[in-house]
Amino acid sequence: MHRFVFFSIFFGLIFLNCEKGHLLTIAVGGAPNELDYWEKLIREFEERTGIKVKLIRQPTDTDQRRQSLIIPLKAKKPDPDVFLMDIAWLGGFAASGWLQALDDYVKRDTFDLTKFFKPVVTSVDIYEGALVALPVYIDCGLLYYRKDLLEKYGCPVPRTWEELLQVATLIQKKERTRNPRFYGFVWQGAQYEGLVCNFLEFITSAGGGLFDSLGNINLCSKTNIHALTFMKDLIHKYKISPPNTYTEMKEEEVRISFQNGDALFERNWPYAWKLHESNDSPVKGKIGVTLLPAFKTGKTASALGGWHIGISAYSDNKEQAWQLVKFILSYESQKRLAIDLGWNPGREDVYEDPELKHNLPHINVLKESFNHAVARPNVPYYTRLSQILQIYVNAAISGRMGPEEALKKAEEKMREIIHTYE
Numbered sequence: 427m428h429r430f431v432f433f434s435i436f437f438g439l440i441f442l443n444c445e446k447g448h449l450l451t452i453a454v455g456g457a458p459n460e461l462d463y464w465e466k467l468i469r470e471f472e473e474r475t476g477i478k479v480k481l482i483r484q485p486t487d488t489d490q491r492r493q494s495l496i497i498p499l500k501a502k503k504p505d506p507d508v509f510l511m512d513i514a515w516l517g518g519f520a521a522s523g524w525l526q527a528l529d530d531y532v533k534r535d536t537f538d539l540t541k542f543f544k545p546v547v548t549s550v551d552i553y554e555g556a557l558v559a560l561p562v563y564i565d566c567g568l569l570y571y572r573k574d575l576l577e578k579y580g581c582p583v584p585r586t587w588e589e590l591l592q593v594a595t596l597i598q599k600k601e602r603t604r605n606p607r608f609y610g611f612v613w614q615g616a617q618y619e620g621l622v623c624n625f626l627e628f629i630t631s632a633g634g635g636l637f638d639s640l641g642n643i644n645l646c647s648k649t650n651i652h653a654l655t656f657m658k659d660l661i662h663k664y665k666i667s668p669p670n671t672y673t674e675m676k677e678e679e680v681r682i683s684f685q686n687g688d689a690l691f692e693r694n695w696p697y698a699w700k701l702h703e704s705n706d707s708p709v710k711g712k713i714g715v716t717l718l719p720a721f722k723t724g725k726t727a728s729a730l731g732g733w734h735i736g737i738s739a740y741s742d743n744k745e746q747a748w749q750l751v752k753f754i755l756s757y758e759s760q761k762r763l764a765i766d767l768g769w770n771p772g773r774e775d776v777y778e779d780p781e782l783k784h785n786l787p788h789i790n791v792l793k794e795s796f797n798h799a800v801a802r803p804n805v806p807y808y809t810r811l812s813q814i815l816q817i818y819v820n821a822a823i824s825g826r827m828g829p830e831e832a833l834k835k836a837e838e839k840m841r842e843i844i845h846t847y848e
């Protein structure tokens with residue numbers, strides 16, 4: 427009998443350990459092809475290391491991804507062990523104490539941090555002196571255009587928003603006779619984080635911004651009102667952007683519309699390129715990528731986005747989690763993510779790879795966009811500020827509220843939040 431109890435406990439423990447072995451979990455979201463790719467990458471990691479990993483598939487929308495991580499983290503649950511975080515909410519996660527410091531692992535394994543973009547690591551991944559995450563890929567807003575249509579109508583690639591408007595109006599009119607669904611310009615205007623990125627690009631490229639030179643909030647400036655009015659007019663006055671811009675348009679909706687051949691210009695992140703160029707894409711071979719236009723009076727600006735990897739402070743599998751993090755950040759994986767998915771790698775050394783240069787002909791545009799990157803405020807309460815912006819900018823572009831009134835109200839609310847925290 428004793429023997430039986432002993433063996434039951436012994437085999438029970440072995441079983442539990444095996445089960446635990448299955449429990450290394452990683453949460454990532456994205457477009458369907460990206461998730462399939464993650465699945466492939468993870469299987470390779472399993473083969474190499476024998477460590478079993480479960481992929482937790484998350485939505486594409488960053489706000490939803492954040493929500494689905496907050497639930498287990500608030501409850502101090504060990505799963506997921508590893509996850510990707512948007513640069514926009516990483517600060518909040520670090521301030522909540524949800525991220526495992528990586529310094530000891532880095533030191534022990536002489537993991538070379540200098541290979542990663544230093545300004546990004548220093549300003550985003552280090553929190554109160556501790557390294558809490560590392561960049562998997564860096565996003566910058568880009569302008570995609572239909573090369574074939576610009577050529578057909580003898581139009582230039584626009585450098586200014588005014589030019590874009592002119593070209594889009596002309597070509598939309600002509601193309602509508604063939605395709606009634608055709609629009610000049612598609613971009614992200616739904617009420618969510620992506621809208622804040624688009625807004626930031628428009629206002630910065632007009633010479634405005636969220637703050638003045640002293641760092642005080644200055645949302646309701648003349649320049650910002652002008653830029654927001656332009657955003658609204660694209661939909662309601664010039665009608666070169668569809669009415670569902672402010673109800674539905676997120677990354678994937680925008681990407682699909684352009685990819686179906688229903689738009690001339692598209693604002694999107696680097697990931698869209700690979701999909702537009704895929705074999706089943708109706709626009710394959712017909713597109714170009716360039717920097718976003720600026721207003722006549724301003725300079726091009728690309729919202730700085732991107733996803734960083736971290737280990738949960740509550741993971742009970744941290745050593746194996748670190749192995750997975752290292753694998754994802756290795757030169758080889760980073761190169762493949764760039765070539766196969768079109769991402770901007772978080773590692774700087776990969777950009778010099780000849781194979782990468784060959785496979786991503788627009789690599790210089792990607793790199794150049796970094797020089798015009800505009801970051802969202804890197805404060806732990808950023809998501810609260812963003813929620814206000816999402817509401818009021820969306821109200822303005824939908825026509826429910828005048829741009830000036832919307833910015834005034836948003837500024838008041840944001841000021842209140844800033845006062846609460848500072």
Ligand code: GLC
Pocket residue numbers: 488512513514565619620621623677695730731732733
């Ligand atoms: C992309 C960016 C991210 C941004 C999001 C907005 O995923 O990488 O930083 O917050 O788009 O939709």
